Amino acid sequence: MKRNNLYEQAFAAWARRWGAVVLPLAEIHRQPFPNGPLKTPDFLVLGQGGPEGARLVVDVKGRRFGGTQDHPRSEWPNWCHASDLEALPSWAAHLGPSFRPVLAFVYALADHAVLPPGTPDLFRFRDQCYLMRGVDVYAYRQHMRPRSTRWQTVFLSRSDFRHLVRPFSWFLDDSLEHRTSADDDATPSEPFLPPPDMSRRRQEPAETNGQETARVRGQLE
Template sequence: MNRDNHYEAAFEAFLRARGVAVVPVVEARRSYLDDEDAKSPDFLVIGPDDARLVVDVKGRKFPGGAADRPRKVWEHWATRSDVTDLARWAARLGPGFRGVLAFVYQVLPTVALPDDTLDLFAHAGRSYLARGVAVEDYAGHMRPRSPRWGTVDIPTDTFRQLVKPFTAFLEAPEESVV
């Protein structure tokens, strides 16, 4: 976690307000996973119903783009290492841990969302919306966005199908039927 990143600070406050166990991961140094370096997750989260999450926060503005030409698109790109390293951390931490990409949108004042929008919250005078996508779902649909920058994304229609209010990930994990 980067304490100077307002998206991550807002997300931590969002989780704490829900009584969730939160461990912010300090990114001052590169982490190592087994013998290879790996991008650190931003948070380890234990939900009230024993959900175990490894979370990487992707902060975005909505609408994005320039002030004179706003783009009303819910940006959902990531870097390839965001996705692959998050999946590696979840697997390494053991059974029950899930990797989640948390898309934390700063909703600009020009946008009015209904007050009852799930996971819409205020922090430090700004409005935010917390959404999540399971990293294994994202990885299964990702495609290159910019090979030069190592970014990936998923088709917008697929994102709409996979994205959930973040609190949905805090619920008890579904039991597998044998």
């Protein structure tokens, strides 16, 4: 965990308020592995339920959603470095079979991006609204696509991301502790990346050129 990273701070504050135990790991620490040192994850997260609760190895990916009011964007960025997808499973295996590697996508929402009432895992932290979402690393690796060879980054298509992503609290439910990525296919499809509630759009003043203020639609199709 980086002390000056607001995305990581917001995630830790949200998870603790949810009831989880959050253990930050030092960025400078490198655990020796057979194939050499690997990137250290941001957190170990223990869900409710004591010894039987969920156990997660988590790396936080802070992303912005919505663009600007003049140039709104509807994409939910989900890219990460290939090294993250190598390190997290290795750490989980090192810690024990009960640990599960998860990418936490923490979205800072633009002010004009209005989500429906009841959207799960919304959290306001230091005057910024964040949406907490997670993807199982094993499932991510099965569907990932190359993004940048130079920077060694990968991503999921919109359809794959929509299928695989979950509210992060889903991973903290102790009843799902032993669920594998293969079991996720049995989970009913739900709008985990919700479109805006069009009936509750903010009423903004008209622009000086007579056009309406741009608003994020937030749809993934």
